Amino acid sequence: MQNTSSEYKELVKQSGRTFKAKVICTFPDNTQKIFTDSDIMQNGLKINDATSNEGSFDVGCAIIKELVLELDNSNKQLSDIDFSNAKFDVRIGLVIEQKYDGTTKTEWIKKGIYYTEEITENENFVSIVAYDAMSKFDKPYNSSLRFPQMLLSIFSDACTACGVPYASLVFPNSTFYVQSKDFINENTTYRDIISYVAQLACCFVRIDVDGIAHMRWYEDTNREIIERQKISDGVTVTCALITTADEDSKTYIIGHSGYAVNIEDNPLAQGAVNTLSQAFTNNILEKTITPFEGEILSDPSIEAGDIVTIYDYSGNAYKTYITSVTFNIDNKMQIACDAETFNEKNRAGGSQSATIIAMAKKQAEMQISEYDIRVQQMNQLATNAMGYYETVESQDDGSIICYMHDKENLSDSKTIWKKTVDGIFISSDGGKTYIAGVDKNGNAVLKILATEGIVADWINAGTLNANLIKSGTLNGNTIKADTLSGEAIKTGTLDGDTIKANTLNGNTIIAGTLNGNAIKTGTLDAGQISSGSIDAGMIKTGTIKSSGTNPTSLNLSTGEFISSNTDGSYKLRIINGKIYVTAGGGKEFLLVTSNAGKASLKIESIEYTGSIDSAGSDTSIAGKTVYTNTLKAAGSEELNIESPKIDGHTIVFNTRTLSDGTTLKYLSWE
Known part of the structure; x- marks a missing residue:
């Protein structure tokens, strides 16, 4: 419901009130013409508005609002006007004061912005059918958005692709991840997509009077409809059934058996959709829907999506939802809450539809950036500002x-x-x-910031999504993101004391210089990571992997690679191609492999050398393999071997004393 003054709220209930109309028509060349009451035929301004399909109470609808405008052309005054591609900004005003000098004071209410769909010329008038900006989503879905993606990213991408600004990306289940777009078929439109998002958010999508898309649910207005209504038995929604689009399709039940909202054939419903339950619990479960339909005195402030109090013929009060409104400036207004009764629902075999009204249009539009969309919206508001x-x-x-x-x-x-x-x-x-x-x-x-450039010492983002992010220099003490994803992420210099991301995805991540005291990421996934210099006080990752048909390799031309326990008791160091092992304060070991057909093991000053035959086998022990636990240097010329093994048998030194006192010394094996 639109906001109105206290004076308006009292006067609009009275039968003697007077309405005015003003339609600002903007043509493709940005010229304007204003049509008022004298230009509009009797009953010649009607607006159809809905948040649910006719005959049912639905979740996830994205319905086009329709304007039917009939303009007087009895004197052929409109003959030279081409209404093709025109835009209509509709205002309805209630006269709240009649002054002695004949002038009036009028409180104006916006009723939306509409775009020409059909034009019919009759003998005495021109009839125009126009749709709001929801119609812009009626084009094939061909997004290049990479998945996995959150619902908020899918919604914002659709709005940008169709040239419609959005009010906010904060809505229920907005951070739910959709893993794949493989289940989206080729006939899907952008309006289908935003409807699928709205279903999983337990919302509907609506274009407001300024042409901005909202992901929202019904709102209580504290408005009472005083005219008595024909009311059907109420139904209480007890559960939501969500069927996944995965190959191993499953149906999740949120709530308990009874009257159900059923969501199926939604290609974005993937994985653990039971985690979406809170939105359904908050918005619809255990809520009573009282179906009704009737006529009331016209009130342009009432909209589909309002929660109001209605009365039956016995004076009993019911709080319920308005799912459809038909406004007529010269006649009564039709309002309704459509929902199947429990018995009707069961006879129909089941489930409530959660799809959108199909009003497909063939429309080719140039895709523009979100910044351009915001600029257009700002200019539109400025041009016709109240x-x-x-x-x-x-x-x-x-x-x-x-x-x-x-x-x-x-x-x-x-x-x-x-x-x-x-x-x-x-x-x-x-x-x-x-x-x-x-x-x-x-x-x-600010809620939404649209700008051509940002220079900041500190950027904190829950999600940063882009197909391409380029920067000569990106500087920040702290750069945080739950998800940073893009086809290519390029920067000449990325400099920050702390750079954190739970997920950093990109086919190519290129930086001339990447500097940071701490660079942390749960997952770093990229086809290519190139950098002239990576300089950081700490780089942590659970796993570093390289996959492919070629052997995995780690090349260090200069510098050191160090691996150690947290207490520093064990270290493996690679320096200039040589491997050093340090064990808990012991001596430093150097392992060297020669290319001259010899294999050498150096332990401090002791060296063992064995020959290598042409097949690469060690022939120094006549084909036997010798294992030792300890090699000791007892002197400069002597090498003692403790606990030797030959062919896997442990050699044991024994002594035995005979009855005559003779002591025997001998070797045995185990």
Whole structure:
């Protein structure tokens, strides 16, 4: 429901109220023409709005909002106007004051932005059917997004590809990972994709009055519909059934048996979808849906997606959902909550649909960047911006605090800008909380930042996704990301005291210089990692692997490779091609392999040399293999062997004393 003043809320319930209409039509060349009540035919402005399919209560819908506009052409005044590719910004105003001089005061409400779909010229009027920005998603899904990806990335990628700005990437289950896009078929559209995301988030997708996409659920408005309604028996949703798209398809049950929301044929439902349960528990499980349909006095502030209180003919109150609204400026407004009764659902064989209305359009659009989309949206808001009201509060010291707000009275306002010496702060809930702004120290809090360049000492990101990230120099004391993924990640210099990522994925990661005191990653996965220099106080990883048909190798032309226990008791060092072993404070061992047909083992100053035949076999012990536990140097000319083995048998030295006192010494083997 759109925010309105207290005066509006009282007047809109009265039968004698007066509405005005204003339609700002923008043509492809950016020229504009404004149509008002005198230009619009009787019953000539109608808006169809829905969040669920007709006849059912659905999860995950992404439904196009429709405008039907009939303009007077009795004098052929529209003959030279081409409405193809035009954009219509619709405003409905309620007259809240009639002044003595004949002028009026009107409270205006935005009803959305629509794009021409069909034009029909009749004898006395021109009929235009236009769709909101949801229609832009009706084109084949051909994203180059690499998987695995989170739901939020899939949603934002779809919005960018279709040229529609999104309000936020914070929605239920937004960080759920989809492992593969192999189950998405070739007939899938971008609107299918955002609908699939919404199903797993237990939400619907909706375009707001400014043309921005929202992933959201029904919201309580505290609005009472005073007209009595025809009400059906309510149904209480007790469980959600989610069937995975994996090859070993499984159905997960969230809740308990009864009236179920069924999600199937969703290609993004992969893996442990039972982890999605909290969103369904919060939004729909154990919630009662009371189906109804009826007519009420038109109120343009009511929208599909509202939760309202309705009354039956006996005066009993029910809190329920509005799933569809048909607004007509000159007639009553139809509202409804569609849901199958429990018996109807069982007779139909089962499951509630969780798909979207198919209103496919063949539309070729140039893909533009998200930055360009935000610029277009900003220009659109600026061009047709509505005015604001101002309240000034004087302080004891003579200073002032200034408020800019959307309704005449500050107490009725929802959007508020608060200007103080400490900063400018923005609220979207009437001043209860300030969710964005800039303070006096230059610190900014913003929901979405679109910019051509960023230079920062510190960047902290939950997810950084891009097909290509290029930078001559990327500097930061701390760079953190749960996921940093891209086709190519390139930088001349990546310099940070701490660079952390749970997952760093890329086919090519190239850096002229990579500097950091700590570089940490749970997984580092790349086809190629190239760097002129890697300089770090600490590089940790559980496993370093190299795979392929060729043997794995580690080449060190200079420097040292050190492997040791945490207590430093054992070290393996490779220095200039030689292997050194140090054991707990003992002597340093040097192992050398000669290329001159000789094999040598040097232990301190003692050297054993054996000959190697042409086949590479050791012939020094006449074909026998000798194992020793300890080699000792008893003198410069003597080598003692303790516990020798020949062909696997341990040689044992024994003594035996005979009855006459003679002592025998002999060797035996075990």
